[in-house]
Amino acid sequence: DGGITQSPKYLFRKEGQNVTLSCEQNLNHDAMYWYRQDPGQGLRLIYYSQIVNDFQKGDIAEGYSVSREKKESFPLTVTSAQKNPTAFYLCASSLVSYNSPLHFGNGTRLTVT
Amino acid sequence: GESVGLHLPTLSVQEGDNSIINCAYSNSASDYFIWYKQESGKGPQFIIDIRSNMDKRQGQRVTVLLNKTVKHLSLQIAATQPGDSAVYFCAELGFNQFYFGTGTSLTVIP
Numbered sequence: 001d002g003g004i005t006q007s008p009k010y011l012f013r014k015e016g017q018n019v020t021l022s023c024e025q026n027l028n029h030d031a032m033y034w035y036r037q038d039p040g041q042g043l044r045l046i047y048y049s050q051i052v053n054d055f056q057k058g059d060i061a062e063g064y065s066v067s068r069e070k071k072e073s074f075p076l077t078v079t080s081a082q083k084n085p086t087a088f089y090l091c092a093s094s095l096v097s098y099n100s101p102l103h104f105g106n107g108t109r110l111t112v113t
Numbered sequence: 114g115e116s117v118g119l120h121l122p123t124l125s126v127q128e129g130d131n132s133i134i135n136c137a138y139s140n141s142a143s144d145y146f147i148w149y150k151q152e153s154g155k156g157p158q159f160i161i162d163i164r165s166n167m168d169k170r171q172g173q174r175v176t177v178l179l180n181k182t183v184k185h186l187s188l189q190i191a192a193t194q195p196g197d198s199a200v201y202f203c204a205e206l207g208f209n210q211f212y213f214g215t216g217t218s219l220t221v222i223p
Binding site: 004006040041042043045048058090098099101102103104105106107109 | 145147149154155156157158159162164202204206210211212213214215216220
């Protein structure tokens with residue numbers, strides 16, 4: 001089955017530690033995205049990438065970093081500089097063509113204490 | 114930035130009734146819209162999309178209506194079932210990214 005796999009589903013970290021969230025897709029999509037979801041808010045874009053070895057900041061990129069070394073993979077690192085890292089993180093992918101829907105993974109819930 | 118909002122944060126319907134979920138968008142230049150369903154602890158699932166050159170689009174038990182005059186989008190679910198209980202939110206394609214509403218929580222009463 002084609003889809004997007006995010007791992008782990010739950011992640012716990014101590015404040016001050018960097019943590020990397022995994023996202024893998026086998027949909028052969030060129031574009032990949034990271035969103036953050038907080039209660040009572042719409043999804044907010046962290047980073048996106050439309051091609052391997054290239055990515056752009058979204059609306060809330062501060063305290064996050066990404067890499068895109070392979071088409072299938074788009075890991076997100078939450079650094080210690082992110083002031084409120086506890087959230088539900090969603091990875092998505094899509095075709096690059098205009099008017100293509102986003103396909104989402106099942107998310108990683110990160111808790112930082 | 115752009116905003117996409119929903120008129121009602123919660124909606125309860127009897128099983129078998131029809132559900133209508135509404136969404137207001139702000140950018141009259143947006144030309145692509147999507148409805149997503151999100152169950153607790155899971156990622157959003159694509160339900161149906163519509164382009165601005167259409168007023169209505171139907172899928173299996175779902176219909177999306179687009180009123181560009183008042184910048185309003187609605188999702189109609191026919192014969193609502195318990196499995197339809199979830200949060201539903203709309204997404205609007207802006208200049209180079211999607212903007213998402215906060216969602217409406219639909220509860221189906223057996």
